[in-house]
Amino acid sequence: MPPSEAAPGARRVQLMGTCLCDAFFDDVAAATVEVLEYLGCEVIFPPGQTCCGQPAFNAGDWPASRRVVRHCVDTFAGDCPVVAPSGSCAAMLFHGAQLEFEGEPDRPAVEALGRRTRELGDFIVNGLGTRAWPGRYEARVAFHHSCHTRGTASGAAARSLLGSIEGLTLVEFGEGEQCCGFGGTFSVGFPHISSAMGGLKLSHVRAAAPDELVSGDMSCLMHLGGLAEKGGAPIRTRHLAQVLRDALAGAGPAGIGGAA
Amino acid sequence: MAEAEAPAAMNPREAILSRVRGALAPLGARAPLPETASQGSPASGDPKAEFASRLRLAGGELLSSPGEIPGRLAAGGWTRGYCDPSLWPALGPVFGRGFVVEREFDQGRLDDYEFGITRAAGAIAETGTIIINDALTSRRLAALAPWVHIAVLRRCDILATLPEAIAALGGDPNVIWCTGPSKTADVEGILIQGVHGPGVQIALVL
Amino acid sequence: MRFQPIDRAAARLGAAERASVRGGAKSGHEKRTSLLFGDFGDPDALRRLAGGIRQHAVENLDSYLPAAEARMEANGVRVHWAPTAADACAAVLGILRARGATRLVKAKTMLSEEIGLGEFLGRHGIESLETDLGEFIVQLDGDHPSHIIKPILHKNRAQIAASFERHGVGPYDEDPEAITRAARRFLRHKYMAADAGLTGANFVVAESGRVVIVTNEGNSRFCLAATRCHIVLVGIEKIVPRDRDLALLLNLLARSATAQQLTVYTEFVSGPKAAAQPDGPEEMHVVFVDNGRTEVLAGDCREILRCIRCGACLNVCPVYRQAGGHAYRSVYPGPIGAVLSPLLLGEGFAGKADLPKASSLCGACHEVCPVDIPIPDLLLRLRARAGREGVPSPGVPPFGAWSILASRPAAWRAALAAGKLLDHLPAGLLPIPALRAWEGTRTLPRWRGGEFRKWLKRRRRRP
Numbered sequence: 001m002p003p004s005e006a007a008p009g010a011r012r013v014q015l016m017g018t019c020l021c022d023a024f025f026d027d028v029a030a031a032t033v034e035v036l037e038y039l040g041c042e043v044i045f046p047p048g049q050t051c052c053g054q055p056a057f058n059a060g061d062w063p064a065s066r067r068v069v070r071h072c073v074d075t076f077a078g079d080c081p082v083v084a085p086s087g088s089c090a091a092m093l094f095h096g097a098q099l100e101f102e103g104e105p106d107r108p109a110v111e112a113l114g115r116r117t118r119e120l121g122d123f124i125v126n127g128l129g130t131r132a133w134p135g136r137y138e139a140r141v142a143f144h145h146s147c148h149t150r151g152t153a154s155g156a157a158a159r160s161l162l163g164s165i166e167g168l169t170l171v172e173f174g175e176g177e178q179c180c181g182f183g184g185t186f187s188v189g190f191p192h193i194s195s196a197m198g199g200l201k202l203s204h205v206r207a208a209a210p211d212e213l214v215s216g217d218m219s220c221l222m223h224l225g226g227l228a229e230k231g232g233a234p235i236r237t238r239h240l241a242q243v244l245r246d247a248l249a250g251a252g253p254a255g256i257g258g259a260a
Numbered sequence: 261m262a263e264a265e266a267p268a269a270m271n272p273r274e275a276i277l278s279r280v281r282g283a284l285a286p287l288g289a290r291a292p293l294p295e296t297a298s299q300g301s302p303a304s305g306d307p308k309a310e311f312a313s314r315l316r317l318a319g320g321e322l323l324s325s326p327g328e329i330p331g332r333l334a335a336g337g338w339t340r341g342y343c344d345p346s347l348w349p350a351l352g353p354v355f356g357r358g359f360v361v362e363r364e365f366d367q368g369r370l371d372d373y374e375f376g377i378t379r380a381a382g383a384i385a386e387t388g389t390i391i392i393n394d395a396l397t398s399r400r401l402a403a404l405a406p407w408v409h410i411a412v413l414r415r416c417d418i419l420a421t422l423p424e425a426i427a428a429l430g431g432d433p434n435v436i437w438c439t440g441p442s443k444t445a446d447v448e449g450i451l452i453q454g455v456h457g458p459g460v461q462i463a464l465v466l
Numbered sequence: 467m468r469f470q471p472i473d474r475a476a477a478r479l480g481a482a483e484r485a486s487v488r489g490g491a492k493s494g495h496e497k498r499t500s501l502l503f504g505d506f507g508d509p510d511a512l513r514r515l516a517g518g519i520r521q522h523a524v525e526n527l528d529s530y531l532p533a534a535e536a537r538m539e540a541n542g543v544r545v546h547w548a549p550t551a552a553d554a555c556a557a558v559l560g561i562l563r564a565r566g567a568t569r570l571v572k573a574k575t576m577l578s579e580e581i582g583l584g585e586f587l588g589r590h591g592i593e594s595l596e597t598d599l600g601e602f603i604v605q606l607d608g609d610h611p612s613h614i615i616k617p618i619l620h621k622n623r624a625q626i627a628a629s630f631e632r633h634g635v636g637p638y639d640e641d642p643e644a645i646t647r648a649a650r651r652f653l654r655h656k657y658m659a660a661d662a663g664l665t666g667a668n669f670v671v672a673e674s675g676r677v678v679i680v681t682n683e684g685n686s687r688f689c690l691a692a693t694r695c696h697i698v699l700v701g702i703e704k705i706v707p708r709d710r711d712l713a714l715l716l717n718l719l720a721r722s723a724t725a726q727q728l729t730v731y732t733e734f735v736s737g738p739k740a741a742a743q744p745d746g747p748e749e750m751h752v753v754f755v756d757n758g759r760t761e762v763l764a765g766d767c768r769e770i771l772r773c774i775r776c777g778a779c780l781n782v783c784p785v786y787r788q789a790g791g792h793a794y795r796s797v798y799p800g801p802i803g804a805v806l807s808p809l810l811l812g813e814g815f816a817g818k819a820d821l822p823k824a825s826s827l828c829g830a831c832h833e834v835c836p837v838d839i840p841i842p843d844l845l846l847r848l849r850a851r852a853g854r855e856g857v858p859s860p861g862v863p864p865f866g867a868w869s870i871l872a873s874r875p876a877a878w879r880a881a882l883a884a885g886k887l888l889d890h891l892p893a894g895l896l897p898i899p900a901l902r903a904w905e906g907t908r909t910l911p912r913w914r915g916g917e918f919r920k921w922l923k924r925r926r927r928r929p
Contacts, residue, residue, distance in 0.1 A: 024911040191907055193788045
């Protein structure tokens with residue numbers, strides 16, 4: 001049951017759109033807004049936001065990364081949840097940033113931001129208590145768990161949402177636990193291995209014959225989708241937020257607010 | 261980047277230990293030692309039966325009376341071997357003609373022994389493991405070099421779980437847990453039994 | 467565009483070898499997982515518990531090492547201390563020379579490779595023979611192991627058969643059983659002719675002074691049954707506090723390494739042979755080796771010292787599966803090697819600083835580690851160290867300018883708008899090397915910078 005219908009003040013969240021969506025995947029960020037508002041959230045988009053700082057962090061340029069994380073702390077000031085349509089960006093703030101701020105004087109502020117930051121699927125299911133998703137989405141869907149969701153509730157949350165959608169069939173594929181090969185700068189520093197890993201993942205996915213490949217992270221989908229297209233055999237990729245939004249379009253009035 | 265060199269006069273032991281102390285000095289509290297609850301599966305029913313089934317899973321074999329030995333050895337074509345002299349009064353009578361069983365192990369003729377029969381200290385039921393040690397093994401080589409090893413143990417010495425077996429290690433300088441015949445999978449990951457140790461591991465449980 | 471050595475190595479890896487590595491690693495991982503989850507209700511809780519025990523041991527080496535030494539000496543063991551690799555080699559040589567020994571048989575120990583013991587002993591007139599089948603084959607070929615548990619993961623039966631024929635171990639026969647029997651026959655008499663046996667130790671128990679050695683082949687047992695002198699070569703970090711802590715570690719070790727409940731032989735050695743035992747060593751020596759471990763202990767990657775050398779991280783690692791073990795140019799390959807090798811191996815950090823970068827940080831290694839080492843965090847710390855020390859990183863873009871852009875919202879928004887120009891440039895002319903590298907194997911999505919923000923503005927204006 002979306003909380004907005006019960007509570008007088010709608011649940012406020014700050015949206016971290018992610019730099020990838022800012023640059024390439026505007027529809028994913030838009031779908032995220034639509035989905036959160038459907039669930040009764042008041043979605044604030046702090047316009048000064050840029051990036052979570054992960055690319056520099058992974059590359060080992062921690063001073064550069066810290067500069068960007070500090071900008072996040074300023075941009076997302078407040079105490080409401082910060083929601084990102086990306087397990088990778090969320091993990092940067094609640095885990096990665098904690099490593100690079102060890103011994104830094106403003107570590108408490110960075111820790112505080114990390115504690116408020118949630119990946120979208122995890123927020124929908126475990127933050128808002130959504131048990132099932134209404135509407136309809138006719139498709140065989142292969143779901144890819146991004147590696148940054150290891151050890152978090154995000155993968156299970158996304159699967160439970162997708163699995164509950166009428167018309168949607170989740171299909172399994174081999175070696176699901178293996179990384180897609182993106183890894184941020186790894187994808188350009190180690191192009192051979194990165195492409196080989198992606199190619200392996202694609203062959204497993206194709207063997208399951210899905211209609212589309214869905215994930216909670218555009219980084220993985222950008223890599224896999226880009227590889228597939230370059231290789232002459234494109235696959236359709238969708239972000240979790242897009243599937244959830246598009247399912248709603250098939251929902252009649254009776255479908256809204258239905259919980260399992 | 262490098263740690264300060266230990267003073268030349270310091271002996272190697274002090275050099276290492278002083279570096280260890282120096283490395284650990286900045287730590288506030290040290291990581292505590294967690295308590296380990298037993299993780300062995302609860303002992304279920306008859307230890308000998310569980311031991312037998314696990315032993316077989318590991319590629320070993322079980323015999324329950326001395327009378328079974330000659331038939332098993334003959335079936336493999338093994339007729340020459342060694343037996344611990346202290347076991348001979350109990351086992352000797354079952355060996356008829358056709359077997360040559362020495363009670364002294366001549367390590368100059370290693371290849372002459374197709375089987376070796378020695379005492380075991382006990383067993384572990386949950387893993388199918390035979391426990392041998394220096395005190396009860398008449399010759400280490402006799403339990404190791406021949407293709408067939410028969411370990412003789414008493415049913416009452418079968419322990420249920422691995423933690424119990426650890427608790428029972430005692431003061432023997434060389435306790436060995438043997439779980440099946442020797443193995444390797446180094447060649448293309450294919451499991452082959454019988455490498456340097458026995459290729460046939462038998463437990464005789466009396 | 468310069469690329470990383472490990473990426474180049476992966477590109478050059480032959481198809482047959484890649485298939486062997488990938489197949490072997492994948493099978494090892496799947497069997498490990500199936501056994502652990504079949505045998506235990508919550509294997510991940512056990513891994514964390516084991517990690518806690520080993521972390522505690524590492525953080526209390528200042529009391530556990532002297533305690534282990536005292537017990538060992540009371541048990542009749544001679545304890546030696548080797549601050550460097552050279553000291554360790556010299557200690558082993560000293561022990562052998564004192565006995566007039568010239569022939570050594572060795573069970574498998576990665577530490578002996580780390581310190582270059584075989585070569586050193588060879589230069590000093592000691593014949594040192596590997597007895598573990600995989601290491602024996604590696605030694606015959608003058609090759610290097612490619613996996614810490616399965617040293618010849620990269621070889622197939624034909625290569626081994628040819629090698630055996632070349633070196634007079636046996637006639638050409640590709641059958642794995644025949645290969646194994648040939649090695650058994652050949653090595654049997656080498657044991658009996660040897661003067662001393664050298665092993666490693668999987669664990670050293672402080673409370674009892676026991677040294678624990680796990681094997682499947684029986685080679686370590688043979689070293690200790692056929693010779694009169696036992697030398698244990700062990701890193702100072704292999705300490706376990708109490709005998710009872712072994713139960714959990716042994717339960718996890720073999721399942722993680724070779725998907726067995728226990729390896730075939732688990733030896734608990736606490737001293738020279740019993741007086742009444744005719745066979746075995748009259749002398750037992752333990753050489754505790756530092757060789758950089760105290761530096762690791764002092765640094766920010768000390769969790770790596772928990773490692774019990776099971777190899778599970780190698781088996782699950784997608785990068786290891788693509789590149790193979792030799793690509794890491796080190797005794798320790800794979801995820802464990804990516805942390806240990808830059809820290810421990812002689813040529814210094816910069817020479818191996820590319821190893822921690824050869825990772826997509828997927829975290830699969832952490833998930834399978836029986837002692838719960840947070841390897842990705844350690845890789846990141848090493849990358850940060852490389853950044854501080856100015857170690858170059860080919861193929862990885864610099865981030866200083868980017869971070870300024872990403873902390874100035876107006877500049878960022880301007881860049882979002884300007885990025886549209888990228889869509890009009892052919893791939894080869896993209897101004898950013900990283901984007902050119904991307905375009906080599908993947909298409910870039912269309913630039914949509916600023917579009918979401920415009921959409922949101924429109925949405926907010928609606929009644």
